Amino acid sequence: MVLTASLPFQSVKDVEEALAAAQYVADPAGCTAIYLSLRLNRPLLVEGEAGCGKTQIAKVLSQILDTELIRLQCYEGLDATSALFEWDYLKQLLTIRIEEASKKADKVREEIFGEAYLLKRPLLKALTYDGPRPAVLLVDELDRADEEFEGFLLEFLDEFQVTIPEYGTVRAKTPPIVVITSNRTREIGDGIRRRCLYLSLSYPTSEKELRIIKLKAPHVNEKLAEQVVGFMGRLRYMEDLIKKPGVAETLNWIEALTGMGVTALNEEVIRATMSCIIKSSDDYRKLEGTTLQSFLEESGDKSANR
């Protein structure tokens, strides 16, 4: 078990407090996973619906630890050259041209494969990051990358070292803190799962969502916040919705409502501001045929019972 002495957390509770101070509301499972991942130096794999705060974990971590956030956005066909390093070909060519008269070929060759000609991509940047604390490496939406890249990442996470043929082996002084996120559009392989600690995020409970609103938008009318949270809960409960609204949508919406001077939800207001929460034309049509007032009443009953 590797202890990272420079980390300011001694217990799960410390993590929880630090996260709360950075305006991130996490449940005990989340705090435990984050704490263990820091403590054991293991990557953290975060899965869950869009807009639940997966990426935010990495951002908040880098903020708390006061270190750099290095982000690798995955996409289909992402390969080693765009994730790891690439040589600066233009510079290399220019150097060859300028120096071919004065120097010998061997010397030029040595020079153009030096560090000055190396373009560092996120993974290499995270390895060579030189700070009091390791960098936070966010591998965002790994499910979008293809299997080849997953295999490559596996190797990287195992060794935390990279071999560049012309340059040599680069090893991390302090391994970065790795957060991997996935939206589950494709199943992440077992290899990655085995090496990571796992955290699953889903839509927050209404209590948690209220707390998030209070933290992120303290100026908002409390009554309105309760109504909004109740309505969102009911909306997510609709099974045939293609794109269920996440926490980000809730925050957007409540900001919009407050900006418009709304103090209580009603059918008219919801229809007018639906563009904040519904992001698909199919869903739009589905909601057009529903009476939203009944949603409000249902969610109102629920919060009254609570």
Place this chain on the structure above:
Amino acid sequence: MSENEFYLVVRTVLVKRATDFQKFDGIYNGFWHGEKAEESHERRPPRPQSGRLELGKLDLTNVRPNDSEGGQHDVAGTFAIYSPVEARRLRRFDSATNLDWREQRRAMRVLSRYFASRPGRRFREAHHGQIDAKQTIRSNLIHAGELLKLVRRRRRLSRAKFLFLCDVSGSMEGQTTDLMLMLGNICRSTRETEIFAFSTHLVRLTDHFRYLPRKAAMRTLSERVDLWGSGTKIGHCLRLFSSNFPLLVDERTVAVIISDGWDLGDIEVLEEELARLRRLSRALVWLNPLADEPNFEPTSAGMAAAMNYIDLFSSTRILKDIGNLRGRLGKTVEMPRIVVQTNT
């Protein structure tokens, strides 16, 4: 450390999938609190010894699953052979030996390359195309950086995805076990495959096959799905699919319908949905298990209507027989309607 904390630590370290949380809870409570673990679908049903011995005396083709009981039928302590669950399990042993998994995997690879349409993000070396700076510099270092030879590259085609919609109604009874085995194998060996079963309604089986090992998947299939052996409403089921899973079909997806075309539903709905599926997908394939028979003609109502919309019509044999597959793709099939673009 409180117990809840301990629980969270153990779960975080040991469990790597959200779908396993419930199973973990059952085992955890069973271990620490002596509670009976929740009924998990992985659990092996008790196997009566006599079940197999009776097999030889019974005509298996007459064992028909009973819809309403399929899921909950209790096999413990009875002659398992009378239960649909058990009958299916026994038939699985019969067919498992005939299938060559590797051959089947190869067949899928041929198909996914054949239908590959969109340039992927990765490159391969080519005679024409954009210049590959990295390889050019590398290969010209031998001339001290004088660029004598240009290396070029092109986008590699990305493989096609597959969506299987498999008919499991009464008329398909004879092939169902075999097909489920094949589809399970395809689902496990490829990443981007979706499997659905339908008869009068629709069930998504992708996760079932993906997360359970082969034997467990086959064993528990009849518990998961309660639509074996009923009538078919293909059009209705396709409509269910398109309204519930609209995002599963894109221009890389080959939609494969496996059915004999005996349809009790509305033919108009079927045509509408086939047209829609064809419009959205890379290609629409219909595999009919009867198509291999010498006198076969697509005369059943559903089949006749479908013939106008499908790009490739064949027997289900192409899923496991690569020789047959190559022959069919080479000869009888017209070029896919989407023009293959290889330029970057």
